[in-house]
Amino acid sequence: MQLELRPVPEKLSQEVLLKYNSEETYMEHYLGIPVKKGLFKSPLRRDNTPTCSFYRDSCGRLIFKDFRGDFYGNFIEVVKYKYGVSYPKALAIIANDFGIKQNPELKVNKSCIKEYSNNKLEKSEESIIKVKIKDFTEEELDWWRSYGITLNTLKKFFVFSCEIVFLNDQIYSYSSSTSFNFGYFYPSKDNNKQYWRIYYPQNRKYRFISNWNKTMIQGIHMMPKSGEFLVITKSMKDVMLCYELGIPAIAPNSENLFITDSQWDNIVIKFKHIFLLYDTDLAGVANSKRIKKKFPKIQVLLIPRKYKAKDITDLYKKLGTEKMLNLVEEAKKYYLQ
Numbered sequence: 001m002q003l004e005l006r007p008v009p010e011k012l013s014q015e016v017l018l019k020y021n022s023e024e025t026y027m028e029h030y031l032g033i034p035v036k037k038g039l040f041k042s043p044l045r046r047d048n049t050p051t052c053s054f055y056r057d058s059c060g061r062l063i064f065k066d067f068r069g070d071f072y073g074n075f076i077e078v079v080k081y082k083y084g085v086s087y088p089k090a091l092a093i094i095a096n097d098f099g100i101k102q103n104p105e106l107k108v109n110k111s112c113i114k115e116y117s118n119n120k121l122e123k124s125e126e127s128i129i130k131v132k133i134k135d136f137t138e139e140e141l142d143w144w145r146s147y148g149i150t151l152n153t154l155k156k157f158f159v160f161s162c163e164i165v166f167l168n169d170q171i172y173s174y175s176s177s178t179s180f181n182f183g184y185f186y187p188s189k190d191n192n193k194q195y196w197r198i199y200y201p202q203n204r205k206y207r208f209i210s211n212w213n214k215t216m217i218q219g220i221h222m223m224p225k226s227g228e229f230l231v232i233t234k235s236m237k238d239v240m241l242c243y244e245l246g247i248p249a250i251a252p253n254s255e256n257l258f259i260t261d262s263q264w265d266n267i268v269i270k271f272k273h274i275f276l277l278y279d280t281d282l283a284g285v286a287n288s289k290r291i292k293k294k295f296p297k298i299q300v301l302l303i304p305r306k307y308k309a310k311d312i313t314d315l316y317k318k319l320g321t322e323k324m325l326n327l328v329e330e331a332k333k334y335y336l337q
Contacts, residue, residue: 012091012101014076020100023062025116026075030082032112035119039168042066044082051209054121062121067209129196129211131183134163140180147313148321149240156222157240158185165198178202184236186216215260218251228336229273238312245328258291268297277301279311
């Protein structure tokens, strides 16, 4: 593929890039698949089941959505994710690859597709997740109770047991005694759409499929209007255990995301202290450092190494209710003085 040199724009932006090529061309260049309707396997990870799709959002942007992974975004965000770079660096990579603005410090990434399809994806809706709800079995409730979470709390946080999960009106999964399907429902003002995050705790290959958008916050509907402190953790399970322990908590949509700047600004004026409680593994520690750097006011909580626990639910399984409550009270006295 030969690239024609273009006049150098003053400042790179999405608008500038779209003057030279379509969203479809950029998507196909970096994903290596033609842009079209329907489900397909992810080109960004190992994937044996079609769980990805293209669609246009309410603003008309072309979006690549991975239901099983945590990714959702336009062509610039695809480049950010694929190469692990910042937004400005992604713009520079695209401009360099397409000869829009060359950068000698960057290598040219060849197209992942032999020939662009020149397809134009017209307005299309995001793929749909639907569920058939059933009563929780005793086995399922025992599983939740082992993490200190009761049926009453599951109901408050809109967590359901799903007999069948449908993706685009096709059966995607069944529930069984060895394969629990738990649905996290996000109440929305849009009555025409259902937002589900399906949790598969016993599946080793994947844990979630979701059509939540990336700004949705887990547990937000149970967050107090204000208070002395709030904990931001990394999962709905952690949020619900915190609730059982008398700790107000929320979590971003996924472990790879965080709340937006505007959401942070809204929260920080309502709570005197905001704590971050992520996993103790390398990824969790790295994410904690990254978030602390961006939001210096947040206080990072670390589970003491002596407990050898990855997260708060793991710690609960080791200590039980009484010891956990005692530990929470000790932490409050220390951090809220």
